[in-house]
Amino acid sequence: MSDLPHRHLRFVKAEWAPVSPHGCAARVQLEQAGTGRFVGTAVVHGTCGEAGALRAAAKAAAAAVMQAVGQDHILEVYGVEPFQAFGRAAVLVHLGARLGQRTQELVGLCVSGEDSARAAALAVLDAANRVLGLG
Numbered sequence: 001m002s003d004l005p006h007r008h009l010r011f012v013k014a015e016w017a018p019v020s021p022h023g024c025a026a027r028v029q030l031e032q033a034g035t036g037r038f039v040g041t042a043v044v045h046g047t048c049g050e051a052g053a054l055r056a057a058a059k060a061a062a063a064a065v066m067q068a069v070g071q072d073h074i075l076e077v078y079g080v081e082p083f084q085a086f087g088r089a090a091v092l093v094h095l096g097a098r099l100g101q102r103t104q105e106l107v108g109l110c111v112s113g114e115d116s117a118r119a120a121a122l123a124v125l126d127a128a129n130r131v132l133g134l135g
Contacts, residue, residue, distance in 0.1 A: 025042070
């Protein structure tokens with residue numbers, strides 16, 4: 001369990017768009033009662049298909065989380081993978097977290113439904129909550 005104070009972050013929105021034929025940009029907005037909104041942005045290079053949009057959304061979500069918890073902690077997106085399970089589409093994220101002097105690998109997932117960028121952002125929150133006490 002984390003020794004950090006409880007910080008409830010609420011997902012507001014995630015959006016992405018191609019920025020060139022070879023890249024995607026994403027913007028994720030989170031909100032914390034009494035503190036305000038945190039907006040993370042990210043650009044990934046490569047094709048802007050589902051994989052690029054998911055990776056950009058996950059990186060933007062990690063950036064927004066880091067704004068909320070402070071720069072003593074670092075979240076790095078190692079991987080994002082869409083998958084099918086039990087007849088449902090979902091997104092799995094693999095993160096690296098540095099919390100002060102401690103490092104840890106994290107995994108989060110979310111059923112995607114119609115909005116896979118939203119699912120990637122929520123999967124990051126799912127993973128980060130395990131060590132940062134965000135939920």
